[in-house]
Amino acid sequence: MSAQLISGVDLSRQMRQRIKEQTALLQTKGVTPGLAVILVGEDPASQVYVRNKVKACEEVGFHSRLERHPAQLSEAELLERVAALNGDPGTHGILVQLPLPAHLNAQRVIEAISPDKDVDGFHVSSAGALMTGLPGFWPCTPHGCMKMLESIGYKLRGRHAVVIGRSNIVGKPMAMMLLQQDATVTLCHSATQDLASHVRQADVVVSAVGRRNVVTADMVKPGAVVIDVGMNRDDQGKLCGDVDFEGVRQVASYITPVPGGVGPMTITMLLDNTLQAAQRSLS
Numbered sequence: 220m221s222a223q224l225i226s227g228v229d230l231s232r233q234m235r236q237r238i239k240e241q242t243a244l245l246q247t248k249g250v251t252p253g254l255a256v257i258l259v260g261e262d263p264a265s266q267v268y269v270r271n272k273v274k275a276c277e278e279v280g281f282h283s284r285l286e287r288h289p290a291q292l293s294e295a296e297l298l299e300r301v302a303a304l305n306g307d308p309g310t311h312g313i314l315v316q317l318p319l320p321a322h323l324n325a326q327r328v329i330e331a332i333s334p335d336k337d338v339d340g341f342h343v344s345s346a347g348a349l350m351t352g353l354p355g356f357w358p359c360t361p362h363g364c365m366k367m368l369e370s371i372g373y374k375l376r377g378r379h380a381v382v383i384g385r386s387n388i389v390g391k392p393m394a395m396m397l398l399q400q401d402a403t404v405t406l407c408h409s410a411t412q413d414l415a416s417h418v419r420q421a422d423v424v425v426s427a428v429g430r431r432n433v434v435t436a437d438m439v440k441p442g443a444v445v446i447d448v449g450m451n452r453d454d455q456g457k458l459c460g461d462v463d464f465e466g467v468r469q470v471a472s473y474i475t476p477v478p479g480g481v482g483p484m485t486i487t488m489l490l491d492n493t494l495q496a497a498q499r500s501l502s
């Protein structure tokens with residue numbers, strides 16, 4: 220058996236077309252969604268990510284503003300910028316690109332963002348809303364994974380989902396979203412003993428570790444759905460995920476590729492959150 224691919228590129232194209240249409244409609248009511256992206260320092264990967272986010276905003280008709288600050292920016296100065304954007308009616312979403320330089324306390328900065336503009340979904344108030352099932356912004360990467368499962372008509376109720384990785388950005392919110400859809404969820408992490416025995420039980424596997432070959436074919440139940448959040452480089456410098464794609468695709472029923480899988484969906488869900496923030500500003 221060879222698994223079917225779930226293309227984040229195709230799904231993103233469809234979703235961004237809808238976002239573009241809804242943006243045009245919102246503009247007839249006098250509102251253009253606006254996203255402010257704050258980048259502190261010169262981290263090369265972060266520079267690529269923020270450029271892609273700003274470009275995606277422009278493509279769907281949003282206003283986007285990229286603020287670049289030197290790595291020496293003080294926390295007080297950064298908090299001042301966040302406060303100014305909180306008060307700016309043309310800015311509906313605020314994103315502070317992580318990681319921040321070590322002298323800045325990322326959680327303190329995130330908590331300074333108004334929850335109404337927290338389109339990353341990283342504020343404790345957004346995390347609490349997800350946990351309790353209240354309305355709020357969901358973190359973009361796990362939300363994109365949920366959309367990919369939805370796109371293949373997958374019903375999670377009663378299924379066993381195994382999430383590998385417990386970060387606040389992906390693993391923990393992913394587990395909450397799967398639970399909300401009535402899956403039985405196992406959250407594995409660096410101290411988990413015998414990872415393979417857990418993964419073998421899974422109908423759905425989500426790997427968000429950031430290391431190559433965490434999931435290999437011998438660990439995957441035949442017919443399982445495998446979602447790969449990893450972004451790594453192989454020995455040739457080529458982009459690859461956490462999953463041994465060539466091996467696992469022989470066993471799984473569906474698999475997401477890297478690149479072209481979860482990556483584009485993360486940005487699509489950021490656009491979706493920003494559109495929602497702009498729509499809510501009207502009501």
Ligand code: GUN
Pocket residue numbers: 314315316317318339359360485
């Ligand atoms: N760094 C890596 N991924 C992300 C993300 O989704 N949002 C922010 N703000 N920083 C990141």
